[in-house]
Amino acid sequence: MLHPVNDEIQPFCGKILAMSAVNEMADRQISRPSGLAEEVYRRIRSDIMSLRLPPDTRVSVDSLARELGVSQTPIREALSMLEANGLVSKRHFAGYATSPRMDRAQLDELFEFRLLIEPHAARKAADAMLEADMTSLGAVSGEGAPSHDGFADMDTEFHKLIAQGGGNHLIADSLARLHIHVHIFRSCFRSEIAEEAVHEHDVVIKAIRARNGAAAEAAMRRHIERSYGRLRDFIKE
Amino acid sequence: MLHPVNDEIQPFCGKILAMSAVNEMADRQISRPSGLAEEVYRRIRSDIMSLRLPPDTRVSVDSLARELGVSQTPIREALSMLEANGLVSKRHFAGYATSPRMDRAQLDELFEFRLLIEPHAARKAADAMLEADMTSLGAVSGEGAPSHDGFADMDTEFHKLIAQGGGNHLIADSLARLHIHVHIFRSCFRSEIAEEAVHEHDVVIKAIRARNGAAAEAAMRRHIERSYGRLRDFIKE
DNA sequence: GGATCAAATATCCTATAGGATCGTCGGACG
């Protein structure tokens, strides 16, 4: 309930910085007050999202342990957390494997869920979003997104900011968890950067900046519906 | 929701029993090759839900290992999954602890989320629910629920069936995750069994049996709103 | 040539020991 495995982790408690400001570089490398399992979790999740670990790929514990240079224990903890978040699955005495790519039914369910949540989040964000996040929101509306990864990160940040803007942590966490799968699906098909999506984002941003809740909700709903239409074409079955 | 009160977990479950091919029906149930971590996970979650582990209680790894008679590894995996689901939190070099009880803000967020999801699930359930689940739904509408735990289990089953009836696994999973916290909150305050809740349940069930989606949605929305009103009184801050 | 069975491999799961770190408690000092 609190903040399960968020991106928000305080790297330092400030104690080390207070002790000596001699070399923070070495500390940054060695001391990990956040725990090793957390770092391994991020690493594996990053590898999954970047398709370095494609869907339906077997992942063994000790090969990861050798590769990352840590013991098996943090690897197991990280994989358990990933399993709880639906990114890998475990079969008894058969090891872990990344979840298979979404099929048509799962895509339908995911967008039904998003359509239920995100327009509401956009409406609330138009009312409650802080000015600081508002400026950050303007930063992700730029047209300068040449690469595929650039657009993907921009899209992730866009939806994350709006979800957080509503002020409801449950909504933000649920959407973050879902967006990972959208990201993987889109990356699988090397979907071209849709200029339409950038334009739809701008419409939502403008409505939020104008503090117009109804317009933000409608714009977000249309954005998700059209995004669904764009992705659905990749699946025939 | 079942409450297993097993004292010990046998590491080598049913290996010798499997030799005799007398009854394979028991094997289907017992010899669950899902691994020990899964079983430990259920055990700890059950302890949390039954308040045998109250909120904000420290939980150590090796004491659990001694108590359950298994190694530390499955305990760690189970606790990692519980952490990903928000039931416990880990502090570096300080051990695990059950999440503190919900405060007012978290209760508000949780019911805002439920109000967004469950009415929609009820509407879909009225359209798509299978007849088999429909009969199961009738079983949890009985008035014979004298004990507090009896009502809690009935309530859990009621909401779970409706969430699953919609056919969207994401919705069902999200609501199941949230309902655990509602259960804990309600158990903390030993809330009396609300006759109103049973009646509201019946209204929803009748609408679903009549395949009336709009009525089911409205009834579910009112049920959640009134349930929120009943629980909100327990928090002053 | 295809199917079946058995050995071999790779992997997971468990157990135990040892080192590193954090929070706490008690005493000394200003």
Add this chain to the structure above:
DNA sequence: CGTCCGACGATCCTATAGGATATTTGATCC
């Protein structure tokens, strides 16, 4: 009396060894 400091206990993190199991591969037979 309040504050600081050092030792203690508890806990986590790592490493290694051994047993159990699923998957794969290869040979044999029909």
